[in-house]
Every structure is written in structure tokens, then in C-alpha cells.
Amino acid sequence: MVTAKDIAVFSGVSRTTVFAVVKGKPGVSERTRERVLAAIREHGYETGLVQKSLVSEFSKMIGVVVGNINNPFYTEVVSGIHSVLRSRGYHHILHHGTEDRPEEGVEEFEALRECELRGYIMSAGESEQYEQHIRWVVKSKRPLVTIMEAPGLETHMVRFDNRKGSQDATDYLIRKGHHRIACLTGPARSATAKERILGFLESLVSHEVEFHDAMTVRAGDTSDDGYRAALKVLADPATRPTALLCCNDLVAIGCYRAAHELGLHIPNNVSIVGFDGIDMGEVMGPPLTTLSVFPHEIGRLAAEMLLSVIDGNNGRQRHLEKVVEHKLIERESVLTLKG
Numbered sequence: 195m196v197t198a199k200d201i202a203v204f205s206g207v208s209r210t211t212v213f214a215v216v217k218g219k220p221g222v223s224e225r226t227r228e229r230v231l232a233a234i235r236e237h238g239y240e241t242g243l244v245q246k247s248l249v250s251e252f253s254k255m256i257g258v259v260v261g262n263i264n265n266p267f268y269t270e271v272v273s274g275i276h277s278v279l280r281s282r283g284y285h286h287i288l289h290h291g292t293e294d295r296p297e298e299g300v301e302e303f304e305a306l307r308e309c310e311l312r313g314y315i316m317s318a319g320e321s322e323q324y325e326q327h328i329r330w331v332v333k334s335k336r337p338l339v340t341i342m343e344a345p346g347l348e349t350h351m352v353r354f355d356n357r358k359g360s361q362d363a364t365d366y367l368i369r370k371g372h373h374r375i376a377c378l379t380g381p382a383r384s385a386t387a388k389e390r391i392l393g394f395l396e397s398l399v400s401h402e403v404e405f406h407d408a409m410t411v412r413a414g415d416t417s418d419d420g421y422r423a424a425l426k427v428l429a430d431p432a433t434r435p436t437a438l439l440c441c442n443d444l445v446a447i448g449c450y451r452a453a454h455e456l457g458l459h460i461p462n463n464v465s466i467v468g469f470d471g472i473d474m475g476e477v478m479g480p481p482l483t484t485l486s487v488f489p490h491e492i493g494r495l496a497a498e499m500l501l502s503v504i505d506g507n508n509g510r511q512r513h514l515e516k517v518v519e520h521k522l523i524e525r526e527s528v529l530t531l532k533g
Contacts, residue, residue, distance in 0.1 A: 196237050205233035216287065256286045256500065259316040259327065260341075263288075265415065265444055266472040267489050268317070271341065274493025275315060282501055287311070313337035313500050318344040318351075318385075339500040339514075341492060345385065350503055350514040352496045354487040356386050359520040360393025361400075363439055363467050363485040366522055368401045371531030372437040372465060375403075376427050378413035378420060378449070380441035387415075390441055390469065408433065413445050420448025428456055428464060436465060436531065443468035443475045443484055446527075450478060461529035471523060480526035487520045 198216075202209045207226060214222050215230040222230075256279055260268040272288060279286055314331050318340040325345060331338045332347055340349045342356075367375055377394045380387030391410060398405050413423035420440060428434050440446035446468035450460060458464050460480060468475055471486025495516050503514070 200237065201230065201233050204237055205230045254284050255311050256284055256497075257289070257311045257314045257316075258286045259289045259314070261317050262415065265442070266474055267442065267444075267470045270472060270489035271317075271493035271496075274490040274495075275497045276493075278494050278497035278501070284312070284501070286315075311336070313339075313504050315339050315341065315496050315500055316344075318342045318349075337500060337503045339496045339503070341496055342386065348513050350499055352492055352499060352516045352518065354492070354518045354520055356389035357393040357396070359469065359485045359487065360390040360439070361397045362393075362520070362522060363469065364394050364397035365401070366524075367437045367439060367465065367467060367528065368397065368403060370437075370465070370528055372435075373403050374435040375409060375437045375439055376435040377410050377439045378423050378427075378441055378445050379410055380413070380415045380445075382412065384415070387441055394439060409435075413441060415442055415445065417444045417448035417451070420445030421451045422448075424449040424452035425456070428452060428458060434464070437528070438464060438466045440466065440468050443470045443472045443482060446482055446484070447474065447478065450482075461527050465528040467528060471521075475523075476525070478527070483525045483527045484523050485520055486523045488518055492518055 198209050198212045201212045205212070205226075207230060211222060211226065212230055215227050216234075256275075258272060258275055260271060263269060263272075272286075275286060314336060316328050316331065316338065318325070318328060325347075328338070328340060328344045328347060328349070332344075332349060338349055340347075340351050342353045343349075343351060364375065364377075375394075375398075377391065379391050394410070395405065397403075398409075411423050411427055413419050423445070424438065427438070438446070438449050440449060446466050449464075449466050453460050453464055453466075460466055466482065468482050468484035469487075471484050471488060475482035475484050495518065499514055499516060
């Protein structure tokens with residue numbers, strides 16, 4: 195039987211480091227973590243030869259799979275999850291994507307499929323790879339809560355209304371007098387991005403604002419993506435929109451950088467609205483107006499729901515669902531236009 199000591203020898207680290215990697219604890223470098231996971235895969239870990247002393251650990255272990263952890267939205271979601279699990283004596287193994295490789299989180303997840311984790315919290319709607327692993331958890335009948343809806347699957351779920359949130363944010367800009375609005379959209383792979391585009395378009399239709407193709411711009415989901423997209427959108431004064439509606443707060447922060455580089459003042463020359471409600475937006479100059487979905491609360495509710503399922507407290511209700519109400523946080527990044 196392969197033991198943690200064996201894995202430590204194979205990967206050239208201490209047994210404590212092996213446990214830290216398996217349990218998803220911080221303080222392990224990316225290079226070391228990859229070396230340990232490679233040793234685990236190579237020496238039969240995923241075939242079920244798990245050290246006996248880990249079994250009791252896994253009985254109080256929750257697998258958490260989210261998108262790009264460099265996005266503070268997911269950092270705050272995980273913080274909410276951790277606060278609940280810690281109070282109940284549970285730990286979590288965190289798998290996540292990166293800016294360059296959003297699928298990395300689910301690739302790591304493959305290595306621990308054979309571990310009898312107590313339950314899972316998984317972010318849905320990120321990409322097809324995430325959906326495949328959610329389907330595996332559902333098929334294996336292990337306790338699972340998804341953050342957002344998993345297409346084609348019925349799961350216990352915590353979600354918010356992307357479409358309505360985007361519509362409300364666009365309504366707000368139109369009420370402020372903005373008709374030349376550019377919507378900086380998320381990645382094409384993202385179901386979330388598609389819903390937010392729909393909300394934007396529905397608001398334009400309801401207010402009878404004429405739509406042009408240039409009003410939707412593919413921007414991605416990072417601050418660098420937002421910076422590059424905004425440089426193009428804001429460069430020409432003749433076609434410059436009066437407002438940018440961003441697919442998330444990180445993209446909005448990238449727009450700040452582009453505006454300052456182009457010598458534009460926020461909000462006098464261009465107004466900016468974000469989406470998600472991460473804490474970072476509040477300290478921007480000027481503070482960012484955003485459609486908040488309260489990411490820490492989402493994580494907290496997801497963890498509480500999962501523990502309720504594990505404890506068998508969901509009664510006769512087959513699928514639990516909690517909708518987090520969004521709220522527009524009005525700060526100083528939007529100008530009211532005269533007339």
C-alpha cells in the first residue's frame with residue numbers, strides 16, 4: 195500500500211508537506227505542489243491505494259472546486275466556505291483554475307477522485323470541463339452543492355440571477371442618462387457571461403435604446419483583459435461610449451487603468467460599472483459602482499447547505515436552492531448626464 199511517507203520520498207518533500215498538499219493548505223509553492231501531485235498520480239493514488247491514516251481525515255474533508263482563484267470573487271467565496279466548515283470541524287481541499295489555464299482546477303480534481311471525501315462544493319458554468327466533473331459527482335451520489343446552475347443537472351444549489359443583475363445595472367446607467375454604453379463581456383466559454391449579455395440587451399430593448407454591434411465587446415474576465423478592451427473602446431473620441439458596463443469588477447479595474455492612461459477622468463469622461471461586489475472596488479479612485487452578489491455570503495450559504503445535506507436535514511425536499519439577492523452599490527464612478 196502506498197503511504198504518505200512513500201509519496202514524500204518519491205517527491206522529495208516531507209510527509210507534512212504531502213498532507214498539506216492533499217488537504218489544500220496554503221504555504222506550499224506551486225512547483226512543490228505539482229511535484230507531490232505528480233508522485234500521487236504515478237504511484238497509484240488514484241487507483242484507490244490510499245494511506246489508511248488519511249481515511250479519517252477524508253471523512254471530515256470537503257472538496258471545493260472554483261474558477262480562477264486570482265479573481266477576488268472566488269477568494270471571497272472560498273473565505274465564506276472556510277468560515278462555516280472550520281466552525282463545524284471540517285477541512286477543505288481547494289482546486290481552482292488560473293488566468294492562463296481555467297481548466298487546471300478540474301485537472302487536479304482528477305487526482306483525488308478515488309478519495310472518499312465527505313462532500314463537494316463546485317462552481318458551475320465555468321467551462322465544459324467543470325460540467326463533466328459535476329456530472330461525475332452527481333453520478334457517484336456524493337453530497338454536492340453547486341454555485342450557480344449546472345446545465346442539464348439537478349443539484350443542490352446557491353445562485354444569483356446574472357441576467358436580472360445585468361439588466362438592473364444597465365437600467366441604472368440609462369436612468370443616469372447614458373445611451374452610448376459598451377458592455378465588456380466575459381469569456382465565450384462562460385454561461386455566466388452569456389446570461390449577463392442577455393440582461394444588457396433586454397434593458398436596451400425595454401428602454402428603446404438603439405443597439406449597435408460595437409456596444410458588446412469581448413473582454414475576458416481579468417483586469418488585463420479589461421485594460422486591453424477599454425484601450426480600444428475608449429481610444430477614439432468620435433465613437434467613445436459614455437459608460438462601460440463590465441462583466442466583473444476585475445475587468446472594471448482594468449478599465450480604470452486604460453482610462454487613466456488615455457488621460458480620461460472617471461466619471462467625467464467615462465462612467466464605469468462593475469459586477470460581483472468584491473471588496474477591492476471600494477478602495478478604487480473613485481470608488482467603483484458595482485452590482486454586488488455578495489460572494490462571501492454565497493460561500494457561506496453553500497457550505498451551510500452542504501453540511502445540511504450531509505447531516506440529512508434537507509427533509510423531503512430533493513433539491514435545495516437558495517437565491518442570493520443582488521444589490522446595486524452606488525459609489526462615485528458614474529456621472530449623471532444632463533438631459
